[in-house]
Amino acid sequence: MFRQRANLRHSLIALVTCLCVTVLYSPLMGRVLAQTTPVAPTAVAAAPWLGATSHTLTVGEQMDANLAAATAPLLAQGMAGGPVVTYVTMLNSQSIVPTAPMTQARGVVGAALAGNRLVVRASFRELTSALRDYATDPLDPPNPNITSGFHIHQGGPSENGPFQYALTVTMNPNGLGGSAMGDYTLTPDQLQALQNGRLYVDLHTTRNRGGELRGILMPA
Structure with a gap:
């Protein structure tokens, strides 16, 4: 039993x-x-073109989404008949020159190039403070083309190169994250710089005026 x-x-x-x-x-x-x-914990901020559930995306998924969003205008306007080259970068504080700031911020950028047209989409989060406002805190001398704290510069990884373009930024309600976009016609010099790994993206805040995040655009 x-x-x-x-x-x-x-x-x-x-x-x-x-x-x-x-x-x-x-x-x-x-x-x-x-x-x-x-x-x-590696998820990054939602971008407005990704929909309401995008806050759950991982870094890799966000990168893919930014690349898709950058490529979409080229496809919609029939500019993808020729080759489309894609570029990416992960923004980080360690790339800031000369000194890396203390921050938990991070971001990702995706870009698509057709001919000399470069379309950029980006997202970022956990900034230490609001973006630097160049209207009230301008460079000396001021540059009217710097319309936001999110820029494209020309230069190598160990130098602060000249400003090229400003991105259009949309901030999240908390003011410490958001998305950015841009659509530019590159000059021959800028196109060569991009192909040589000498176009970088950086983001400036009120606490880190010289830059809080930075990354070089590299082929995807």
Whole structure:
């Protein structure tokens, strides 16, 4: 009798274990867990062209989304008949010259080039402070073309090169993250700089006026 009870108990344990494994690894449970799992700490800020659920994207997914958003205008206007070259960069504080600031900020940039037209899409989060306002805190001498704190410069990784273009920025409600976009016609000199890894993107804040994030555009 004791052996029969033991066998019955072992059979019940095996049955329950089998049911648990089946439920946990079923497609339905996978979707439930995906909906309830906290966002990974590497997720970056949502960009307005990505929709309401984009805050759950990882860095890689956000990079892909920015690249797709940068390529879309070229496809829509039939400019992709020729080759489209894509570029990316991950913005970080360690690339700031001469001294890296203390910040938890991060961001990603995707760009698409067709001929001499460069379309840029970017997203960023967790800035230390608001973006630098060049209307109230201008360069000396002021540059009217610097219309935001998010820029493209020409220069190598160890130098602060001249300003080229300003991106149009949309901030999140908290004022410490958001998205940026730009559409530019590159000069032959700028096009050569891009191909040589000498166009970089940087972001300036009120706390880090000389730059909080930076990254060089490189082929994707």
